[in-house]
Amino acid sequence: MQAELRQSTVLLVHPRDSEGDAVAREVRRVGCRVEMAWPAPTLPPIGFDFALVAIDAEVLAAAPWLSGAPPVPVVAVVDGDKGVPVDVLRLSNAQAVLVKPCQPAAILSNLALARNVFSYERRLLNKVAKLEETLHASRQIEQAKLILMTQKKLRANEAYDYLRRQAMTKQMSVAAISAALVDAYGLME
Known part of the structure; x- marks a missing residue:
């Protein structure tokens, strides 16, 4: 040293x-x-x-x-x-x-x-950035679930399962699918 x-x-x-x-x-x-x-x-x-x-x-x-x-x-x-x-x-x-x-x-x-x-x-800064990214992804997942619950009349666990199936089908993360859904829904409003 x-x-x-x-x-x-x-x-x-x-x-x-x-x-x-x-x-x-x-x-x-x-x-x-x-x-x-x-x-x-x-x-x-x-x-x-x-x-x-x-x-x-x-x-x-x-x-x-x-x-x-x-x-x-x-x-x-x-x-x-x-x-x-x-x-x-x-x-x-x-x-x-x-x-x-x-x-x-x-x-x-x-x-x-x-x-x-x-x-x-x-x-520490890297950890904080990762935590902020995780928090942002969690919020988008919750928003996507709310959209699905409203639009498709699903319960919370069904909405999450739907997001998970879409993510597996498209070989993407649940966070990425959720972000796309939230963005698309935001454009439609």
Whole structure:
């Protein structure tokens, strides 16, 4: 894991000043490849393993991808003396926080933490999407059953059996048959 982290490609979004150079130097010192960007890019980083970002309200406004779902793990880089308001950190969706001046051990620890949190968040988002899809399909099945119960004067279990038979005949899912029926019925009204 550490060897993999050491070979990571990092986008460092930080002003090109002595502090930014110091952070870049420390990240290189642990073995990562670093590319600096300033001002903050408006488009999400492509081709990087991590984004280390000097977070403040102006950066959040300039880089909307930070407050959305960034494509890479984000580590907020904050000044140890000044800090950053908690609401700005929360809005950044950063998975870890690195305090300047940076130590090599802290860099690797925060990269590992950011990657783990990022992976966990992605798994949760995928589960939520699947649950929403299942809920939507269940609602359409219920709507299709109601249509059949009204139009064909069937009971609920008979309507579902009808949908199931149609799905098997057409080699489709009950959800797909239900969606087609609901869509067709919606067009007819």
